[in-house]
Amino acid sequence: MSPTPQERRAARHQAGPDKPAVRRGPSGGRKKPITVDAIVSTAFAIIEAEGYEALTMRRLAVALETGPSSLYAHVVNKEDLDELLIGRLCAEIELPEPDPSRWREQLVGVCTRLRDQYLRYPGISRAALAAAPSNLDTLRVSEGLLAIVLAGGVEPQVAAWAVDSLTLYVNAHTLEVSVANSRLRRADDGWVVSRDDMLRRFAALPETFPHTRRYAAQLTAGTTADRFHFTINLMIDGLPRTGQAT
Amino acid sequence: MSPTPQERRAARHQAGPDKPAVRRGPSGGRKKPITVDAIVSTAFAIIEAEGYEALTMRRLAVALETGPSSLYAHVVNKEDLDELLIGRLCAEIELPEPDPSRWREQLVGVCTRLRDQYLRYPGISRAALAAAPSNLDTLRVSEGLLAIVLAGGVEPQVAAWAVDSLTLYVNAHTLEVSVANSRLRRADDGWVVSRDDMLRRFAALPETFPHTRRYAAQLTAGTTADRFHFTINLMIDGLPRTGQAT
DNA sequence: TACGGGAGTAGAACGGTGTTCGTTTCTGCT
DNA sequence: AGCAGAAACGAACACCGTTCTACTCCCGTA
Numbered sequence A, B: 001m002s003p004t005p006q007e008r009r010a011a012r013h014q015a016g017p018d019k020p021a022v023r024r025g026p027s028g029g030r031k032k033p034i035t036v037d038a039i040v041s042t043a044f045a046i047i048e049a050e051g052y053e054a055l056t057m058r059r060l061a062v063a064l065e066t067g068p069s070s071l072y073a074h075v076v077n078k079e080d081l082d083e084l085l086i087g088r089l090c091a092e093i094e095l096p097e098p099d100p101s102r103w104r105e106q107l108v109g110v111c112t113r114l115r116d117q118y119l120r121y122p123g124i125s126r127a128a129l130a131a132a133p134s135n136l137d138t139l140r141v142s143e144g145l146l147a148i149v150l151a152g153g154v155e156p157q158v159a160a161w162a163v164d165s166l167t168l169y170v171n172a173h174t175l176e177v178s179v180a181n182s183r184l185r186r187a188d189d190g191w192v193v194s195r196d197d198m199l200r201r202f203a204a205l206p207e208t209f210p211h212t213r214r215y216a217a218q219l220t221a222g223t224t225a226d227r228f229h230f231t232i233n234l235m236i237d238g239l240p241r242t243g244q245a246t
Numbered sequence C: 001t002a003c004g005g006g007a008g009t010a011g012a013a014c015g016g017t018g019t020t021c022g023t024t025t026c027t028g029c030t
Numbered sequence D: 001a002g003c004a005g006a007a008a009c010g011a012a013c014a015c016c017g018t019t020c021t022a023c024t025c026c027c028g029t030a
Helices: A005-012 A036-050 A057-063 A078-091 A100-120 A125-130 A136-151 A156-185 A195-203 A210-214 A224-237 B005-011 B036-050 B057-063 B068-073 B078-091 B100-120 B125-130 B136-151 B156-185 B195-203 B210-214 B224-237
Strands: none
Touching: A036 A057, A036 A078, A078 A125, A078 A136, A100 A136, A100 A156, A100 A224, A125 A156, A125 B156, A136 A156, A136 B210, A156 A224, A156 B125, A156 B156, A156 B224, A195 A210, A210 B136, A224 B156, A224 B224, B036 B057, B036 B078, B057 B068, B078 B125, B078 B136, B100 B136, B100 B156, B100 B224, B125 B156, B136 B156, B156 B224, B195 B210
């Protein structure tokens, strides 16, 4: 029996490398045979150019010069494709060797790399949030983060939960940024865009919003990167450490 | 000129109460006239019973015993409906009078109420994440949170960003829980369900995952509520305070 | 009192989505 | 050479959000 996409998907959550899948079928006539790798690559190209919203099975099929049904020989469904995407995305994250004296910056570094990868492919966080946490590639990143936090002298239980919280926040942050960017891109309505608009809007609020009016400057201050690092450091600084590291 | 849905939507981001919209048209023959309020109410009923994924314009129209097009006289589009939903959801959140001596528990309390509201309507966080932050009802909750944090003696700039981080985390957390629940509900594949399954799976990991294997117990420990309070407290405890409050 | 305009309702349809069915086409092996 | 079987594909299904257009009924005005 041949490896159906279903079996391949199940295997992706287990151990063991997947065999290179010998080529068969009428692919010799094609310029480029349809493989899972080719599907994922062109999917990434579409997302990078037009955003995750533009990634449909039909659009993907057109890019591969075939019909939509041809994809389902390699991919179970779109949810499976999403999983493949975030899998490859996580696979490209390089993890440092944990250094107890530099665990904070190492942690921030990995989170930042993760964020950059997510932002490079706008909207893909949506797929990441829906993905199962048992994927081997995502698990690899979690393992790396866990190693760093543990090296920092954080109690295992706290470290385990903290890693989850951090990754969840990175996902949510990138999703919010992507959504905001896409809303900004299609400036359909007279929507809020610039910081001045935001400030003026806050200032025009009724007196039921005293603090929002008073601190409008602070509420609208900072770039998304500033807010990202603020929150990441907020969570890291809150970690109680039993160990010796700085 | 009459208030079209577009105007009503724009007004929702400004000040001033909306007029009760006198009834006209052939609605006298209907048992229940179609109003924005009725639409939102039945939408919530659908979400509560079948989840946000089941909320479609057609499904909503059927529940209201009408056609899909009839809804568009009261709602601009589905995005607008989403905004109305999270608006009402936030409107039902009661905010305490800030008490500097109890600001931590007040903060946790509001976040927990917010979480409970989100979880009551599974998947609605997806709409909340996409919603514009300038909605008056969501702004009201932010104002309340900001007041509490400021009362706790936190520097305005830190408080402003912290409120954003907290609300974003609540959204992300509830979305993750909802997704996990729905995946658990439709146990299609041999998917991970129980904690024992998770433990066994982690134990079966290759030696490339030493920490994940070693601390599988910690990684799978705790309920979602435990993890929620852990992260919320993590962020709150990280807040540097200049003031005098506890 | 008669009437016309307009708001509310609704059916049908358009373009799009993910997915499946049945068939065709080609390959590697016997 | 012939065949089993895998890959590719065109057409179709069910569903989505949304729009077009016609219709119905109320109300203010003449």
